[in-house]
Amino acid sequence: MLELVNVTKKFRGGFTLGPINxxxxxxxxxxxxxxxxxxxxxxxxLISGLLKPDSGSICINGVxxxxxxxxxxxxxxxxxxxxxxxxxxxxxxxxxxxxxxxxRSDVESIEDxxxxxxxKDLGISHLLTRYIQGLSGGEIQKVSLARMLVTRPRVxxxxxxxxxxxxxxxxxxxLQLRRILKERQIMPTIYxxxxxxxxxSLADSVSLxxxxxxxxxxxxxxLLTYQNNNNNNNSTSLFQPNVFNKGERGGGGGNYLEGNxxxxxxxxxxxxxxPHLLEVIGDYSVGCKVGIIVRPxxxxxxxxIVKTSARNVVRAKVLKTHNNHHNTGVSxxxxxxxxxxxxxxxxxxxxxxxxxxxxxDVVCAIFKASSPHVVREEY
Numbered sequence: 001m002l003e004l005v006n007v008t009k010k011f012r013g014g015f016t017l018g019p020i021n022x023x024x025x026x027x028x029x030x031x032x033x034x035x036x037x038x039x040x041x042x043x044x045x046l047i048s049g050l051l052k053p054d055s056g057s058i059c060i061n062g063v064x065x066x067x068x069x070x071x072x073x074x075x076x077x078x079x080x081x082x083x084x085x086x087x088x089x090x091x092x093x094x095x096x097x098x099x100x101x102x103x104r105s106d107v108e109s110i111e112d113x114x115x116x117x118x119x120k121d122l123g124i125s126h127l128l129t130r131y132i133q134g135l136s137g138g139e140i141q142k143v144s145l146a147r148m149l150v151t152r153p154r155v156x157x158x159x160x161x162x163x164x165x166x167x168x169x170x171x172x173x174x175l176q177l178r179r180i181l182k183e184r185q186i187m188p189t190i191y192x193x194x195x196x197x198x199x200x201s202l203a204d205s206v207s208l209x210x211x212x213x214x215x216x217x218x219x220x221x222x223l224l225t226y227q228n229n230n231n232n233n234n235s236t237s238l239f240q241p242n243v244f245n246k247g248e249r250g251g252g253g254g255n256y257l258e259g260n261x262x263x264x265x266x267x268x269x270x271x272x273x274x275p276h277l278l279e280v281i282g283d284y285s286v287g288c289k290v291g292i293i294v295r296p297x298x299x300x301x302x303x304x305i306v307k308t309s310a311r312n313v314v315r316a317k318v319l320k321t322h323n324n325h326h327n328t329g330v331s332x333x334x335x336x337x338x339x340x341x342x343x344x345x346x347x348x349x350x351x352x353x354x355x356x357x358x359x360x361d362v363v364c365a366i367f368k369a370s371s372p373h374v375v376r377e378e379y
Contacts, residue, residue, distance in 0.1 A: 001023060001024065001025055001026055001059075001060075001061060001062070001188065002022075002023070002024040002047070002058075002059070002060055002155050002188045002190075003022070003023050003024075003058070003059045003060075004020050004021060004022045004023075004043070004046075004047070004056065004057075004058055005021060005056055005057045005058075005059070006018070006019040006020075006021060006055065006056040006057070007019065007020040007021075007043075007046060007053045007055070007056030007057070007058060008020070008053060008054050008055045008056055009042060009046060009051060009053050009054055010054055015037075015039075015212060016212055017039040017042050017043070017046075017212040018039075018053075018056065018212060018213070019055075019056060020043060020056070020213075020214060021214070022043075022207065022214060022217070024187075024188035024189075024190060024205070025187075025188060026061075026187055026188055027185075027187055027188075027204075028187055028188050028189070028204045028205055029178065029181060029182075029187060029188075029189045029191060029202055029203060029204045029205075030188065030189065030190050030191070030203070030204065030205045030206070030207060030217075031190075031191045031192075031193060031198060031199050031202055031203035031205070031206050031207075032190055032191065032192050032193075032206075032207045032209060033192075033193060033194070033199065033206065033207070033208055033209070034208055034209035034210055035210065036194075038209045038210055038211060038212065039209055039211075039212045040159075040192045040209050041159055041192065043190070043209075044077065044157045044159055044190065044192065046058065047075060047155065047157060047190070048070060048073065048075045048077045048157055049065075049068065049069060049070035049073050049075070050070065052066075052067070053066065060073075060075075060154055060155060061154070073154075073155075074151075074153050074154045074155075075153055075154065075155045075156075075157060076148040076149070076151065076153030076155065076156045076157065076186070077148070077157045077158075077159070078141075078144060078145060078148055078156070078157070078158045078159065078161045079144075079159050079161070080159055080160045080161060080163050080164060081164070082140055082141055082143075082144030082161075083144075084132045084140060084143060084144060084147070085132070086131065086132050086133060087131075088131075088132075089128065089129055089130060089131050089132075090124060090127045090128050090129070090130055090131075090132070090135075090143050091128040091129065093132065093143055093147055094119070094128075094143060094146045094147045094150060095150070096147060098150055098151060115150050118146055118149060118150065118180065118184065119146060121176065121179075121180055121183075122142045122145065122146055122176065122180070123142070123176075124139065124142050124143060124146065127139060127143070136169075137164060137165050137166075137169070138165050138166075138169035138172075138173060141161055141162070141165065141173070142173070144161075145161070145177075145180075149180070149184060149186060152184075152186070153186065155188055155189070155190075156181065156186045156187065156188075156189040156190075157189075157190050158189065158190070158191040158192065159192045160192050160193055160194065162174070162193075162195070162198070163193075163194070163195075170195075170197075171197075171373060171375065174197065174198065174201035174202065174375060174376075175201065175374070175375070175376070175377050177201075177202060178201060178202050178376070178378070179377070179378075179379075191203075196254060197254065197293060197375050199220070200220075200256045200291055200293065200375050200376060201291070201375040201376050203220045204219065204220060205217060205218065205219050205220065206218060206219075206220060206223055254293040254294065254295055254296075255293065255294045255295070255296065255299070255341075255342075255343045255344060256291060256292070256293055256341075256375075257273055257278070257291070257292050257294065257341050257343075257372075258273065258289060258290060258291035258292070258376065259271040259272045259273035259274070259276075259278065259289070259290065259339075260272055260287065260288070260289050260290075261284050261285060261286050261287060261288050261289075261290055262277070262286065263286065264283050264284050264285070264286060267281060267282065267283060268280075268281060268282075268369060269281075269282055269283060269284045269290070271284075271290050273314075273337075273339050273341065274337065274338055274339020274340065274341070275338050275339060276312075276313075276314050276315075276337070276338070276339060278292075278312045278314070279311040279312060279369040280292055280369055280372050280373075280374060281369055281370050282374060284374065284377055285377075285379065287379070288377055288378060288379045289376070289377075289378045289379075290374050290376060290377050290378075291374070291375050291376030291377075291378075292372035292373065292374050292375065293372060293373060293375050294343075294367055294371055294372045295371070296332065296344045296345055296346035297346050298367050298368070298371035298372075299343065299344075299345040299346075299365050299366065299367045299371075300345070300347070300365075300366045300367070301333060301345050301347060301351075301355060301357065301363050301364065301365060301366070302355070302363065302364045302366060303355060303356075303357075303361070303362075303363055303364070304364070305364055306364075306366075308366060309368065310366045310367055310368045310369075311368065311369045312366065312367050312368070312369065313364050313365070313366050314337050314338075314343070314364070314365045314366075315337070315338055315362060315363075315364060315365075316335035316336060316337045316338070316343060316362070316363060316364075316365050317335065317336050317360065317361070317362050317363075318333060318334070318335055318357055318358065318359050318360060318361045318362075318363060319334040319335060319336055319342075319359065320334045320359055321333050321334070321352065321357060321358070321359070322334075323349070324346060329348060329349055329350075330346055330347070330348055330349065331346070331347060331348070331349050331352045332344050332345075332346055333345045333346075333347060333352070333357060333363075335363070335365055337365075343365055345365060
């Protein structure tokens with residue numbers, strides 16, 4: 001367990017972090033969100049030893065490491081911009097952290113089968129003899145991750161490691177990252193992000209940081225239930241407008257749905273979400289849990305089941321409707337499915353009037369199998 005108890009840090013200019021009280025269990029990935037400047041990176045720097053708190057304590061497995069030097073903490077830290085050695089090839093960069101056996105006698109050898117599997121899982125086996133200069137951003141971040149993971153840190157810290165990658169690379173790495181951290185038991189992990197999809201893809205728990213203070217921490221399942229049952233526009237939500245980057249598909253308002261795969265054939269996967277069977281494009285293992293994100297604009301509404309090429313039809317009750325603050329000609333329709341998932345559909349005001357949609361109505365939410373993209377695959 002990683003635990004911060006009454007940790008504070010003051011900076012010139014008036015910003016004060018804390019007091020911070022936080023527990024992250026040894027099998028847990030905690031995703032930390034919050035506006036820029038709220039203190040997220042400062043917390044990681046305090047845990048890693050790059051900064052020293054003014055007060056409070058930091059413990060790993062009950063051992064106080066508050067004043068322990070960086071090199072003895074065994075804390076892994078992945079940054080937005082990884083620093084790899086340009087004069088070393090990929091293999092040498094990965095093995096650098098474990099090459100000094102006199103100093104680090106407790107770590108694995110690079111020839112260990114587990115390390116070979118890690119390199120294979122990350123898809124960088126073919127890069128081992130190449131130098132850093134010719135690698136893509138995604139490949140560089142994978143090498144940085146491998147170099148850190150082979151040292152088997154007790155705690156992993158990740159500060160927006162996917163922020164500068166293209167959307168396609170992000171989606172692939174998200175799916176790999178949670179699986180690898182879980183399989184190799186590199187936890188507790190704290191992952192900082194400004195992307196909503198990172199929360200759904202990676203989190204066991206979520207913390208919201210505002211103005212140097214943790215406002216709320218919850219399990220992801222609790223958070224989803226909280227959002228479903230919290231329909232007051234003035235109420236506090238972890239998913240506030242100033243928290244997430246809006247530039248990525250699904251960020252700042254994507255609908256997250258999940259269920260267990262029951263069939264996968266010919267590039268189409270069927271999974272069960274409550275009483276509903278949903279289809280998505282792609283091949284995923286039968287029995288695994290998948291999570292998808294669907295954009296509100298991709299969900300059409302009908303008061304009756306209609307014949308359409310869209311394969312997914314979900315019955316849901318209207319919770320509330322309100323005008324979209326970005327476009328007054330568009331309404332957000334908040335729905336709750338029979339399986340308990342919260343969905344937002346975004347339709348024109350004219351369509352809302354034509355359909356006569358009002359709170360407590362039961363409607364069909366319809367979307368194509370090609371509309372969602374999978375952000376979580378868990379066995």
